[in-house]
Amino acid sequence: MSPAFDPKKDLVELKGKVIIVTGANRQSGLGYSTVKHLVREGAKVYSAARNEQQSLESIEKLKEDLRLGQDGPGSDGQVHFLKLDLGDPRNVKKVAEDFMAKESRLDVLDIASLISPFVFTQTLLPLLTKTAQEEDSDVRIINVSSITHYIVPSIKKLETVEDLNQEFHGRPVAKFFRYAHTKLLIIIWARALHKHLNSLSSITPGASRITVMSLNPGNIDTFSNRWPLPWLWRPLVRMLMTAPNVDVGVYPMVFAAAGKTIHEDREKYTGAYMSEKRDVVDPSSNARSDKLAEELWTLLQKIMKDMAL
Numbered sequence: 001m002s003p004a005f006d007p008k009k010d011l012v013e014l015k016g017k018v019i020i021v022t023g024a025n026r027q028s029g030l031g032y033s034t035v036k037h038l039v040r041e042g043a044k045v046y047s048a049a050r051n052e053q054q055s056l057e058s059i060e061k062l063k064e065d066l067r068l069g070q071d072g073p074g075s076d077g078q079v080h081f082l083k084l085d086l087g088d089p090r091n092v093k094k095v096a097e098d099f100m101a102k103e104s105r106l107d108v109l110d111i112a113s114l115i116s117p118f119v120f121t122q123t124l125l126p127l128l129t130k131t132a133q134e135e136d137s138d139v140r141i142i143n144v145s146s147i148t149h150y151i152v153p154s155i156k157k158l159e160t161v162e163d164l165n166q167e168f169h170g171r172p173v174a175k176f177f178r179y180a181h182t183k184l185l186i187i188i189w190a191r192a193l194h195k196h197l198n199s200l201s202s203i204t205p206g207a208s209r210i211t212v213m214s215l216n217p218g219n220i221d222t223f224s225n226r227w228p229l230p231w232l233w234r235p236l237v238r239m240l241m242t243a244p245n246v247d248v249g250v251y252p253m254v255f256a257a258a259g260k261t262i263h264e265d266r267e268k269y270t271g272a273y274m275s276e277k278r279d280v281v282d283p284s285s286n287a288r289s290d291k292l293a294e295e296l297w298t299l300l301q302k303i304m305k306d307m308a309l
């Protein structure tokens with residue numbers, strides 16, 4: 001098991017670094033707490049989300065908590081809103097292009113889901129690669145997956161859009177299987193991206209220095225506050241969780257985004273899947289398949305091309 005982790009001591013230098021975290025609009029969610037840890041240590045973080053009003057309120061709360069702009073612990077950090085709807089690949093491409101026009105670097109991209117995140121990441125690759133060319137760079141792409149990916153039955157191919165959109169009709173909890181399937185695809189995409197970046201090393205300096213990881217954050221209660229009578233359910237829900245609260249639950253994500261240990265042993269982590277205990281572990285056999293990784297990579301590029309993106 002990995003040694004204890006303290007985000008106040010065990011992160012790389014974050015002052016001057018630029019980070020994008022998606023899905024940080026909800027104050028009860030993993031994205032919000034991840035942003036909080038990174039900003040507190042001095043990073044400039046873009047909170048990318050579709051819900052503008054909720055995001056701005058969350059950013060205000062975060063600024064108050066960290067006393068940003070005052071004499072608080074995170075006085076060097078910054079947090080900005082980046083409007084991003086991951087349901088719309090065209091919007092995603094435009095947001096990424098606008099981002100590259102205004103920012104000269106991108107050190108960490110923390111993202112989940114599939115098609116639009118793929119478009120977002122691909123569009124941002126020139127900026128990530130440019131940042132990775134700097135001598136002391138430590139550029140990371142973090143794909144947030146889940147332990148549920150292990151339940152997905154053996155996959156034969158990933159050659160068509162239908163192969164991506166498995167419905168799991170007839171199975172009980174089909175919706176849960178669809179979620180798990182997407183989380184599996186995220187791991188396969190991370191492995192394929194890692195391989196692709198390595199293959200670019202001779203023509204695009206910096207590409208192979210980008211650390212790409214997927215991870216399972218664990219079971220963290222980000223939802224019971226949305227249930228009726230949350231005070232009634234919460235004690236029971238919390239017994240099933242792997243972390244006592246969200247601020248601790250995001251440690252795997254914060255570690256992946258900025259942990260010193262990864263900087264010191266990059267080879268171990270790049271292309272890998274990490275457990276909620278911050279250990280590099282084997283994902284499922286589906287996720288380890290080089291054939292599926294190649295097919296997914298080819299298919300995602302075809303989808304982008306067909307959409308003229």
Ligand SMILES: NC(=O)c1ccc[n+]([C@@H]2O[C@H](COP(=O)([O-])OP(=O)(O)OC[C@H]3O[C@@H](n4cnc5c(N)ncnc54)[C@H](OP(=O)(O)O)[C@@H]3O)[C@@H](O)[C@H]2O)c1
Nearest residue numbers: 023025029030050051085086087112145146218219220222
């Ligand atoms: N919590 C856990 O135990 C756990 C375990 C394993 C994996 N994960 C993964 O960790 C990530 C965060 O989890 P969470 O518990 O914090 O979930 P959450 O509270 O449900 O947050 C999900 C976030 O994704 C955003 N989102 C969804 N669709 C979007 C879109 N089309 N465009 C932009 N943003 C969109 C949501 O924004 P809106 O508010 O606008 O919908 C929300 O901010 C998820 O990928 C989840 O699958 C969580």
